[in-house]
Amino acid sequence: MKHIVIALVLFFSLSVFSQQEFELTLSTKGLDLIEIGIAGFTGNGADTATMEDCRKLLSRDLQLTGVFHVIPERNMALVPSPKTPEDVKNCEAFLSVGAKILVTGEIRDEEKGQILFTGVVTDAKTCKKIITRRYRGEAGLLKKLIHSFADDVIFVFTGKRGITNSRIAFVSDRTGHREVFIMDYNGDSLRQLTKIGSDTIFPAVSPDRKRIAFTSYRNHNPDLFLMTVGQGIKTIYHAEGIGSTPDFSSDGKWLLFSASKDGNTDIYIYSIEKQTINRLTHHIAIDT
Numbered sequence: 001m002k003h004i005v006i007a008l009v010l011f012f013s014l015s016v017f018s019q020q021e022f023e024l025t026l027s028t029k030g031l032d033l034i035e036i037g038i039a040g041f042t043g044n045g046a047d048t049a050t051m052e053d054c055r056k057l058l059s060r061d062l063q064l065t066g067v068f069h070v071i072p073e074r075n076m077a078l079v080p081s082p083k084t085p086e087d088v089k090n091c092e093a094f095l096s097v098g099a100k101i102l103v104t105g106e107i108r109d110e111e112k113g114q115i116l117f118t119g120v121v122t123d124a125k126t127c128k129k130i131i132t133r134r135y136r137g138e139a140g141l142l143k144k145l146i147h148s149f150a151d152d153v154i155f156v157f158t159g160k161r162g163i164t165n166s167r168i169a170f171v172s173d174r175t176g177h178r179e180v181f182i183m184d185y186n187g188d189s190l191r192q193l194t195k196i197g198s199d200t201i202f203p204a205v206s207p208d209r210k211r212i213a214f215t216s217y218r219n220h221n222p223d224l225f226l227m228t229v230g231q232g233i234k235t236i237y238h239a240e241g242i243g244s245t246p247d248f249s250s251d252g253k254w255l256l257f258s259a260s261k262d263g264n265t266d267i268y269i270y271s272i273e274k275q276t277i278n279r280l281t282h283h284i285a286i287d288t
Helices: 002-018 048-063 091-096 139-158
Strands: 034-038 068-070 101-109 114-123 128-138 167-172 179-184 200-205 211-216 223-228 232-237 243-248 254-259 266-271 277-279
Touching: 034 048, 048 068, 048 101, 048 139, 101 139, 114 139, 128 139, 167 200, 179 200, 211 243, 223 243, 223 254, 232 243, 232 254, 232 266
Parallel strands: 034 068, 034 101, 200 243
Antiparallel strands: 101 114, 114 128, 167 179, 200 211, 211 223, 223 232, 243 254, 254 266, 266 277
16 A cells, blocks of 8 residues: 555656656555455435446545455446345355455435445355445535545555545646646546646645645745635745745644755744744755
8 A cells, every 4th residue: 555655646746847657557466465346336325327436436446455356347247236235145146256355335315415325345255244334424525435435445454544535736737837736546536726827836735634835936936835725825935045845744733844045945844823934954955
């Protein structure tokens, strides 16, 4: 899991600065993959096409971990899906198509526009349930619920939390200027965050995902800015020289960055609460 995260981040970092295309090949040679099959989803909370999209999303989440081998859809289609995710009786049939572990799911309508997703993982050899999870949320958050279930499945089999609900902030010049974009870990839900109209680089996201810091040339100088959900953008650092490479503390209360205010690049710290800046290093060498 860790190697995949690093590879994805590296991929987008390289594409920002070189604007070249790269292809990543993830190898699982030598590993015993878990043979997992995902049956068709049931329920009244979505149309057939949406349910199939959700099933494919879960399949992709699990396949990308490098831990599972997801049984092809054509194999799974040979066995009728259970009427409900907890009503698995034909385990031998799923075993016959290669699914040693079976995943079933149901999407149901709830009151006030809510939906309920139920996901069940069953050991097809013993026909005993391994986990049953239920997730509630607004209909528009259905993909997030599926990702959450994928993370729980990953945790059960690896002891490590999955990354499927992660977002990636990156820089792209597709609009003519470098701007900050954000997307799901797998490239879905791409959205442009900044619309400054000048080069914007070095995005850093706070742990609570409510803030993003970045360097922009909006004022014809590489200044540091902070964007907060519902509050817009404000300047954090403006002076002669460079304000760059921001990074949040683990509690999100502090922002560290490099600046060349006094002619040499040193590290500074900004208090999110007090909105004050203090210099941390006083070295002759460049600190970043």
